[in-house]
Amino acid sequence: MAAVALLPLRIFAGFTFLFAGVDKLALNRSFLSLGSATSILAQLHGYARVSPLAPLITAIAIPNAWLMGVTIALAEMAVGVGVLTGLAFRLSAAGGAVLSFLFFLTASWDVHPYYFGQDLPYMMSFVTLAAAGDGGLYVLGPWLERRLGLAAAPPARRGRQSPAPTPMSPERRLLLHAAVVGAAAVAIAIVVRPLRDLLHSDDGSTGGLLGPLGSSGPAASTTGGGSGAAASAAPASSAGGSSALAIATAAQVAQAGAYGFQVPVQIGNASPGDPGIVVSLGSGKFAAFDAICTHAGCTVGYDPSAGYLICPCHGATYDPRNNAQPVAGPTNVPLTELPIAVSNGEITLRA
Ligand code: FES
Structure with a gap:
């Protein structure tokens, strides 16, 4: 019942994080263009003015802004994939909560009153999902394990001579699922990243498929x-x-x-x-x-x-x-x- 009731939240939060990662890598022309006024670098400079994490942002994030941007995008996509597919579900949801908390400490820290900021509600959504679990509802784990020969096929399909594989330990299962989620995020990034060049012209004019949409932002x-x-x-x-x-x-x-x-x-x-x-x-x-x-x-x-x-x-x-x-x-x-x-x-x- 809990898993069914939380399905809308799971779909929304998972899709939103997956889309946010794709957006940063492919749809948003300026996020990884460090010269842009709306790039991750410009945002980090803004966070360094107000965030309690300012020393870390200045010492670590700003000098590695491009890497930081890519890491954030990949992490968001991994959270989205995990939550939507049920692979490493609780770990993915917990990751979403941690990411949202970091966003709260940076992007939303100076939002007053606090309830105008969007990151705390996301954090609480992921906390709820992590606590409730997926309930075995719409999860890819069992299918994946059968495909990899790591789990027994359903009784109707199992041949009499085929011995059932040794059951996986929970730790091994979590590791496998997390690795698949990470690989899926990287694969999506590899597929969508070239779209950026297709969607936007190199010179920043309206020659790209998205035209002015890509030039959203202050410039x-x-x-x-x-x-x-x-x-x-x-x-x-x-x-x-x-x-x-x-x-x-x-x-x-x-x-x-x-x-x-x-x-x-x-x-x-x-x-x-x-x-x-x-x-x-x-x-x-x-x-x-x-x-x-x-x-x-x-x-x-x-x-x-x-x-x-x-x-x-x-x-x-x-x-x-x-x-x-x-x-x-x-x-x-x-x-x-x-x-x-x-x-x-x-x-x-x-x-
Ligand atoms: S950066 Fe949020 S209102 Fe300007």
Whole structure:
């Protein structure tokens, strides 16, 4: 009864984790492209700002970001395969719970209140599945063992002369099932990974089969103007130990309400190479911010109709007229404001 009652949960959680792994490897163009603002590297930098695991993220995960991304994708697929097929079911479900807990400590750590985050419910789902077991319902284990000659065929099919194989120990069975689950995850990865090149064009244009879908994320934010052509800041002047770096002209910002640039030097919490955004506040006033979302590191875009900076990942919304304080979404930390000066129609960053 418990296994039947939990079947919808098992299918949903298993399919979701399997799909999440496939998505990271094949459907999402930017996750493993470390130069992208929505890559695993960018996300890890975001987590390192807020997570209690920050020292581990900085020391281990960030230097091995690509490997970390692939490992996460494979682990998610293995959990999905195990939960759906019933192979190493409890181990797979426990793995899903551990992964979800790690996601909670990183991606969802800064979500307030906590019940807005999605990782704790997943963790509890997997805990429930691991505790309940599969109940022998829709499991591939017995079939697999018979195919490998490790278990006796059903009585009707067993020949009289065929002695039944020695029963497997639970440990050996778990090892076998876990190995098959791991091999299946790797096999799926090998099959789907080439799809990435097929689905997306190399140059990031819409030539791939998925077209704009693949460019989801802040670089092509649906929020519009703020993600305009990024401009590298150029030195403009230097005096008294501080330098001014040109980031845009007032006309460029006025055109779309905001203008993207790249932060050239360390300024407060903003690091060199971070995406920056300068926003027109009206009446000839402007404000500039580090465009990295303080929730989990995606890049915010500017919505000119709402007048807010909006993160495309989980919807954090910042008010540029109020020092980019969050007005909605899963963070209560404002964007880092960058000091600027406006002179003769030119906006410069004060570093
Ligand atoms: S990264 Fe989650 S809201 Fe921005």
